[in-house]
Amino acid sequence: MRSLDLRLLAVFDAILREKSVTVAGESLGLSQPVMSQSLSRLRDYFGDQLFVRTSEGMMPTPRALSLASSVGEVLGIVSQRFEPPQAFDPCTSSRTFSFFATDFAAAIxxxxxxxxFRxxxxxxxxxxxxxxxxGMDEALESGEVDLAFGNLSEFGTGFYQTGIYHSDYVCLARGDHPEIRRALTVQQYLSASHALISPLPPGYDGLEKFLRDMLDPARIVLCLPNFFTVLTFLPQSDMLVTMPRRAGTTAARIIGAQVLELPVKIPGFDVKLFWHERFHKDLANQWFRNQVREAFNDR
Incomplete structure (x- = not known):
């Protein structure tokens, strides 16, 4: 059986509805020659005139009338299956959005x-x-996780990214530190005891390497598993902690610590948002990406 171009069924339906080849063409955005050629192909395929010119317009033949319901059904199915995606409605959706982040980035x-959202x-x-x-790339590719954000570089081809903000580092000391108040000298920084988050999350390990290269190994007294543990130990300690600025200022606000500018130069980093190309046009993912960007801008 010869295949039938689905576009010809749309022409059939339009002529049936409008009773005019010209008006049907206008409704489809097709020229008169294209419509005439399409009608000729329909007649050839079905072996029938299908539509005949009368005083009341292009009227369907009995064969056309017998095809009408089937043509409408086929066009309805195609329209339903391939219509543009409906807009994502956060007001009614019960979707779960997920993202990769450091503990403090998530807390912020x-x-x-x-x-x-609420x-x-x-x-x-x-x-x-x-x-x-x-495994973060596989989770984003599969849709298990929607987004990742941080100072990441391991994502290769197939991923989109956009910058969120640039960050440098600050040093935290407890609010009533006996030796350090408001400012920090190079000598104080190098001679102080330090707590180090180790291992740092992917993308942030450059800080650990930099500190281990710069500080006397004896000055690194404590290794912590994550940024969050800074909240529990620093108020009772004279040690210093070097942290990304946003994480540091958030921690300091919670525990009343001092936020000190570093007296040494440590390169900053860019925090970016990442998602897989499979979901670049996904309306829900687009909406969530915008919410994340705006939430960070609120900080």
Whole structure:
């Protein structure tokens, strides 16, 4: 059986509806010659005139009338299956959005996100996941996780990225530190005891290498598993902690620590947002990306 171009069925349906080849062409955005050629192909395929010119317009033959319901059904199925995606409605959606981030990045972002979601999107859920040494790219590609953000470089082809902000580092000392107040000298920094987050999450390990190269090994007294543990030990310690600025200022606000500018030069870094190309046009993913960008801008 010869194949039939689905576009010809749209021509059939339009002529049946409008009773005019010209008007049908206008409704489809097709010229008169294209419509005439399409009608000729339809007649050839079905072996029938299908539409005959009368005083009341192009009227269907009995064969055309017998085809009408089937043509409408086929066009309906095609329209339903291939129509443009409906806009994502956060007000009614119960979707769970997920992202990879460091513990402190999640602590900074989540309150802003939830404040945005709750008034108008009460059914949305958020899942924050820790950075992984391996497998983040596969999770983003499969759709298991929507986004990743941080100082990341391991994502290769097939991923989109956009910059969120540039960060440098600051040093934290407890608020009533006996020797350090408001400012920090190079000598104080190099001679002080330091706590180090180790191992740092993917993308941040350059800080650990820099500090280990710069400081006397005896000055690194404590290694912590994550940024969050700074909150529990620093108020009772005279040690210093070097942290990304946003994480540091957030921690200092919670525990009343001093935020000190570094007296040594440590290169900063760019925090970026990453997603897989499979979901670049996904309306829900687009909406979530915008929410993350705006939440960080609120900080």
């Amino acid at each position: 972002l989540v309150p802003s996100l939830m404040a945005r 008034p108008h999107s009460p059914n949305l859920r958020v899942r924050a996941l820790p950075m992984r040494p391996k």
